[in-house]
Amino acid sequence: MSTTADAATRTAGAAMRIVITDCDHDSLAVEQRVADEAGAELVLAPPGGREQLVAAAAGADGLVVQYARVDAALLDALPGVRAVGRYGVGVDTVDVAACTERGVAVCNVPDYGTESVSDHAIALALAAARRIAWMDRGVRAGTAGLDAVRPVHQVGGRVFGVVGLGLIGAATARKAAGLGYEVIGADSRLEPGSTVAGVRVVPLEELLRRAHVISLHVPLTESTRGLVGAAELALVRPDAVLVNTSRGGVVDSAALVDALREGRLHGAGLDVHEVEPLPVDHPLAALDTVVLTPHLAWYSEESYGELKRRTVQNVVDVLAGRRPRDVLNPEVLDGGRR
Structure with missing residues (x-):
């Protein structure tokens, strides 16, 4: 060279x-x-x-x-x-x-990165839902109480929502179904009621209301910037987790912080951020209910x-x-x- x-x-x-x-x-x-x-x-x-x-x-x-x-x-x-x-x-x-x-x-x-990113999305979803990072920090600090992490649920009977059913979204859906989740999807290119890669397509609003895991797999465009903001998070069930392995700008991080602080969301698993690298003093970094990785979902x-x-x-x-x-x-x- x-x-x-x-x-x-x-x-x-x-x-x-x-x-x-x-x-x-x-x-x-x-x-x-x-x-x-x-x-x-x-x-x-x-x-x-x-x-x-x-x-x-x-x-x-x-x-x-x-x-x-x-x-x-x-x-x-x-x-x-x-x-x-x-x-x-x-x-x-x-x-x-x-x-x-x-x-x-x-x-x-x-x-x-289809397999690597979808692997990572599943890992973040489980880590956030089971509050693995929170438990890990507790053990290291000498505490092992149950009350701090409740409620934690099993996979069976839970709904996994995939937003964006491209290659990575479809691979994530396949792996989520293999774990025992009921999987639904939303994609602006697809007609609600149709089935893609074995996934039933629903309107985004329905997915936000029903899903216990909301996993984002959309490109960052003018139409997807801020796709998940305050109005969308207001629809989400309080025992849900949000997973983002697509682009940070798809989520309004300030609105996400508010939802997490107020207990309107169980947790989040984020590999991408509106500002990268994520500042160490960012409000997301102070929340025990958030699992953070440094935009490395693509890597294997x-x-x-x-x-x-x-x-x-x-x-x-x-x-x-x-x-x-x-x-x-x-x-x-x-x-x-x-």
């Missing part, structure tokens, strides 16, 4: 230049193997602001992004870019419309390697004139360049 010292210089003979805008992974060996097989130059941009990124990515044919924002201004500063690949499922940091207008293909990896050794390989391979395929496995705006592959 090119070092930051020569990041702005194309390696002689390289057929394509791919710049990783930012990445906190411990190694880029997987990405480098994909690039080497394609005869591509792979560059990791140095840390810094927008100006430093533009300088490092000068002459880039493709970008790979983790957290960096890709917008019209960045694309206009890098007119040679033909593909943007994002590490992950969501592309809320990428302006897909601006990319499409400029003939830039946007690729993600929509199914790499298996999913980690797959994510890295496929992210770069998608970009390589676009630059090589092949249709990638995953592309959000396929029309640009047939409509020519800017």
Whole structure:
């Protein structure tokens, strides 16, 4: 991989230049193997602001992004870019419309973490419902009383509600059913009364009123931002737990804190947060009824390697004139360049 010292210089003979805008992974060996097989130059941009990124990515044919924002201004500063690949499922940091207008293909990896995220959602649901973290802290503090954690219920006879029945939501539903939950789902794309992956689809309001576990599996869009707010939490039964492994912005965290403090919700299991990393003094961190993890539901050794390989391979395929496995705006592959 090119070092930051020569990041702005194309390696002689390289057929394509791919710049990783930012990445906190411990190694880029997987990405480098994909690039080497394609005869591509792979560059990791140095840390810094927008100006430093533009300088490092000068002459880039493709970008790979983790957290960096890709917008019209960045694309206009890098007119040679033909593909943007994002590490992950969501592309809320990428302006897909601006990319499409400029003939830039946007690729993600929509199914790499299906098993890992659904595993984590189930783990959070059980931990919050059984108040495992609260009990753990009690044992460590030398207390083992029952009264503090009551009520705790068994799975049998409980309802597990899945909001968003895409790949991860469907996998979570399958695992919840295997544990003995009755599973229902809500999805704005699906007609209430229909059945998808063995799950009966109901209106969101019905799911919120009935479910003992509400597990969120929707992308962050303008229509889903604040999907679960004060009005929605007012519908939820007090013995329910809320699980979020999708995006922090889907839940109004202030409204969630109020519901938990007032005993209108049994607990919550949150892997994603409106502000990441979650500040240590955030009100959620002070609540014993909340189980928190640091946006790592996607991680397993298996999913980690797959994510890295496929992210770069998608970009390589676009630059090589092949249709990638995953592309959000396929029309640009047939409509020519800017």
